[in-house]
Amino acid sequence: MDNRLRELRAIRKWSQAELADRLDVSRQTVNAIETGRYDPSLPLAFKIADVFAQPIESIFQPAAQTALDRTQLGSAKGI
Amino acid sequence: MTSNRTAPAEFDRRQNRAGFRDAVPAAIALVVAEVVVASLNLHARSNRWHIAVALIPLIPACWLGWALWRMLRRSDEFQRVAHLEALAIGFAVAMLAALTGGLLHAADVGSTAQWLQITFIGGILAWVVALALRLRR
Numbered sequence: 001m002d003n004r005l006r007e008l009r010a011i012r013k014w015s016q017a018e019l020a021d022r023l024d025v026s027r028q029t030v031n032a033i034e035t036g037r038y039d040p041s042l043p044l045a046f047k048i049a050d051v052f053a054q055p056i057e058s059i060f061q062p063a064a065q066t067a068l069d070r071t072q073l074g075s076a077k078g079i
Numbered sequence: 080m081t082s083n084r085t086a087p088a089e090f091d092r093r094q095n096r097a098g099f100r101d102a103v104p105a106a107i108a109l110v111v112a113e114v115v116v117a118s119l120n121l122h123a124r125s126n127r128w129h130i131a132v133a134l135i136p137l138i139p140a141c142w143l144g145w146a147l148w149r150m151l152r153r154s155d156e157f158q159r160v161a162h163l164e165a166l167a168i169g170f171a172v173a174m175l176a177a178l179t180g181g182l183l184h185a186a187d188v189g190s191t192a193q194w195l196q197i198t199f200i201g202g203i204l205a206w207v208v209a210l211a212l213r214l215r216r
Contacts, residue, residue, distance in 0.1 A: 020088035027088045028214050029157040038157045 003060045006034045008052045022051050094153050101146035108139035161213040169206025176201040 009019050016034070020027045023044065032038035033048075040048065049056040087095070113136050115121070121132040151162055180194030 017088040017091075020090055024090055025088075025155040026091050026094065026158055028091075029155050030088075032157050038160070041156050044156060 001039045001060055002036070002063050003033065005030070005048065005059065008054070008059065009034075012052075019051070023047055090155065094150075097153060098146075098150050101149050102143065105139055105142040105146050109136060109143055112136040112139050158214065161210060165206050165210035165213060168209040169202045172205035173198050173202030 005019075009016070014022075016030045017027045020030045023030070025044070029038070029040075033040055045056055045060055049059055052059060116132060116135055121129070121135075126132060151159060154162060176198040177194075180189070180198055183189060184191060184194055
């Protein structure tokens with residue numbers, strides 16, 4: 001599963017530790033989610049969506065969906 | 080500027096403090112019990128209570144197990160998965176080492192005590208290494 005956690009965190013200028021504090025998880029967990037080594041549970045995914053005030057589907061997407069979006073974007077741009 | 084600073088989050092600090100409080104006294108008690116029982120030769124057969132004395136280190140070992148259980152309960156979801164995977168790997172290595180030791184012992188290689196020590200240390204090492212790899216940054 002792909003996610004925009006790093007991007008959203010960067011926009012808010014939060015460190016991984018600051019985000020971990022807001023989610024009440026360890027910094028290792030934030031890092032593992034950002035690097036795609038771990039997919040969060042549904043309750044944690046909802047908590048992340050709540051912290052960033054975004055719908056869950058705008059943060060997490062299936063890997064295939066992201067690849068498809070990129071392909072479609074490439075076709076639209078004529079790449 | 081976003082940073083991936085290595086400073087621990089409050090969750091980590093809380094967890095480290097509690098883990099230290101739980102595990103360190105148990106580990107010290109285990110080492111002390113092992114040293115006292117071994118150095119005073121208290122489990123010599125001449126002692127009436129040699130079996131009970133030989134098993135004394137089990138008490139702090141159980142205490143350490145309880146500390147591990149509490150650490151698992153305090154972990155967040157990613158850490159819990161990592162801990163359980165590492166424990167499974169440690170268990171598999173210990174089982175393989177026990178089987179290997181048994182087979183080699185049957186072939187008159189090494190003593191039971193040596194193989195038990197190798198099994199114990201191998202299991203612990205495999206567990207710790209697997210956990211470190213899983214929880215790496």
